[in-house]
Each structure stands twice: as C-alpha cells, then as structure tokens.
Amino acid sequence: MKNRFVIDIRMIGSSGIGTYIQNILCVILKNYKKTNIILLVNPYFDYSKILRNFNSNNLKIITINSPIYSIREQFEIYSKLIKYKIVLFWAPHYNIPILLNANLLVTIHDIWHIVDKSPVRFLRNLYAKILFFFIKLKKANIITVSNFTKNEIIANTNLRSNITVIKSGIDKFWKSNKSYKNSSNIIYVGNIRKHKNVSLLIDAFKNINNSSFKLLLIGNSSNYFKKNNFNNDNIKYIDEVDRERLVEYYNNARLLVLPSRYEGFGFTPLESMACNCPALVSDFPAIKEICKDGAYYFNLDNKDDLTNKIIYLLNNEEVCDDLIKKGRKIVKQYDWGKTVHETIKIIDKLLVN
Numbered sequence: 001m002k003n004r005f006v007i008d009i010r011m012i013g014s015s016g017i018g019t020y021i022q023n024i025l026c027v028i029l030k031n032y033k034k035t036n037i038i039l040l041v042n043p044y045f046d047y048s049k050i051l052r053n054f055n056s057n058n059l060k061i062i063t064i065n066s067p068i069y070s071i072r073e074q075f076e077i078y079s080k081l082i083k084y085k086i087v088l089f090w091a092p093h094y095n096i097p098i099l100l101n102a103n104l105l106v107t108i109h110d111i112w113h114i115v116d117k118s119p120v121r122f123l124r125n126l127y128a129k130i131l132f133f134f135i136k137l138k139k140a141n142i143i144t145v146s147n148f149t150k151n152e153i154i155a156n157t158n159l160r161s162n163i164t165v166i167k168s169g170i171d172k173f174w175k176s177n178k179s180y181k182n183s184s185n186i187i188y189v190g191n192i193r194k195h196k197n198v199s200l201l202i203d204a205f206k207n208i209n210n211s212s213f214k215l216l217l218i219g220n221s222s223n224y225f226k227k228n229n230f231n232n233d234n235i236k237y238i239d240e241v242d243r244e245r246l247v248e249y250y251n252n253a254r255l256l257v258l259p260s261r262y263e264g265f266g267f268t269p270l271e272s273m274a275c276n277c278p279a280l281v282s283d284f285p286a287i288k289e290i291c292k293d294g295a296y297y298f299n300l301d302n303k304d305d306l307t308n309k310i311i312y313l314l315n316n317e318e319v320c321d322d323l324i325k326k327g328r329k330i331v332k333q334y335d336w337g338k339t340v341h342e343t344i345k346i347i348d349k350l351l352v353n
Helices: 016-031 071-081 119-137 147-157 198-208 243-251 267-274 285-294 303-314 317-331 336-352
Strands: 003-008 037-041 059-063 085-091 103-108 141-144 163-165 185-189 214-218 235-238 255-258 279-282 296-298
Touching: 016 336, 085 336, 103 336, 119 147, 141 147, 141 336, 147 163, 147 285, 185 198, 185 243, 185 267, 198 214, 198 303, 214 243, 243 267, 255 267, 255 303, 267 279, 267 285, 267 317, 279 285, 279 303, 285 317, 296 303, 303 317
Parallel strands: 003 037, 003 085, 037 059, 085 103, 103 141, 141 163, 185 214, 185 255, 214 235, 255 279, 279 296
Antiparallel strands: none
C-alpha cells in the first residue's frame, strides 16, 4: 500500500481553526501534488469548491462521522486508516489520533480546554489532558500560532521540545471601503462563550448611556448566551455570517471591541485593522503580542475601564486615526504566504523521516 500523508480538515468550518485551514490547505495540496494525500472530512461541510481543482488520483477523501472531541473519533479514524501506510498525520488542532502509528504534526492554537477548570467542562478538560499526554508520548512536532500559546503549553503540559511558533496570516480580502467616522455601530465579532467575556462588554455598553450608538454582537452563541436577554433596544445579536457580510459589518462600524479573557491568536482585531476600523481590545497577553500598538487596550477585569475607553475612542477621532495608521502597518506583518512556507519546511522534514 502506498505511503500516505493525512490531513485532518474536519474543523474547516470553525472560526479560528477553520480560518487557518482554509488559508493554507490549497497551497499545501499544490505543493504536494505528487504525494498521496488523505483528507479527513466531516459530513456536514461542502468541500467541493475548495477541492475541485485537485487531481483525484493522489487525493483520497475519508469522511469521519464521529463528533470531534469524542472517544468514538479515535476508533473511527484508526479503523479507516489502519489499512494505509501513514507516513505523516497532520492535525490542525490537538485532537490527534492516539491509536495511529505515524509521524505526528499538530497545530495548537490555544489550550483553553486545559486551563478552563469549569466543572461543566470536566470531561472535555480530561479528554484534552489525555490527548496532550499522547502528544508528548508520541513526540509529536508542534506548531503554535503565538509565543503566548507556546509558553502556555510549556507551563501547563510539560511539553518543551519540538515546538515551533508560526504565526497565522491575515487574508487580503479584508479591506476598507468607507470611513469609520460615519458609523454609530460598535461591534463584537466571535463566538459568544464564557471566556470571550461578552457580558462585560454588554454591561460597559449599558453604562455609556448614549442612545445614538448600537452594539452588534456577531457570532455563534453556542447556547451560552440568550439572544434576547439584553434589556436594551440598542443591543442586537446577529448570528454567524459569511465573510462577505462580515467585511461590510467591519466597514460600517465605528469601533470593534474584543473583551476576551483568553485567546491564542485573535483574528478579529487584525481583520478590523485591515478594514480601517479602530480596535479596542483586552490587555490579555496573546492579544497584546498580536496587535502590538495597532489597538487600544483596556483592563479585562475592569468594566469601568472598558466603559471609559469606549467613550474616549468615540469622542477622539484623532486617536482613532492614529490607531488605524498603526494598524495598517501591523496587518502587513501577518502573511499567509510566510505561514505556509514555514509550515512546508516542517512537513518536508517529517515526510523524509
């Protein structure tokens, strides 16, 4: 049986991880067009547009029906791959196949499931710890998207070797088509979950007491947040949108606010900067590492500080103009071409070995 390079792209429809996969997959496939590749897919995403230009002779698609983060996925992946000689398995998330005998490459965006000690997340936390145990046992090669995530891995899992920081890029799709100064919308973009700290933003917005501004919460609530529990007509929940609509929301926004308590990278401030929308973000270390001086910061534990910073930016166009100027320079530092180039160098070494 021919040697195979396996890529798990089941999370291509997710937010951060999906953005990562979508922006590097096609270049990876083109680079290894003479390599026998297996793509693991989920049954719910339409892959036809992404894969239509690739030769089916060396590309095999295998559907994994089991839920991600489940014991079932481990047995299903193993049973469907056991007949192939796998040289390298690349997981763009840490849910590696623990039963498979192959070189492993895993991209770790963050370790929230490890550091989140919530009782309701006990099983997910336990599963994550088991996976990281096997990542260490199998001496997997690790790509992380920030120095913060690398340090988090070292501090929380005792993994220290074979960790390479390769930062993600920002798509040139995100661009400005109008001035932020004509808008009255404050936007949040992202999943609405506990660690995203959206409740702090809502409370801060209510304290502004300015009916001329609206707060738009754009993203997947994942049943964490009740859509109509705002008690404020100027707060609107907008379900997850495609990026054609999302770029319009950025371009029609006065301000983006990212109040997260935990991030591994953070695409939304960079997307906002690319669209010339000022970004106000929490002072969480990973966000500061990525955004540098292209964003304005507030204390993530202080509602009053967030309220005051929102009011300050709404009333100071000169400061916002300076943020936009700096943000454009920051965005240029994040190039998917560089991300792919550095990733291919690691894959090449592992395929040879």
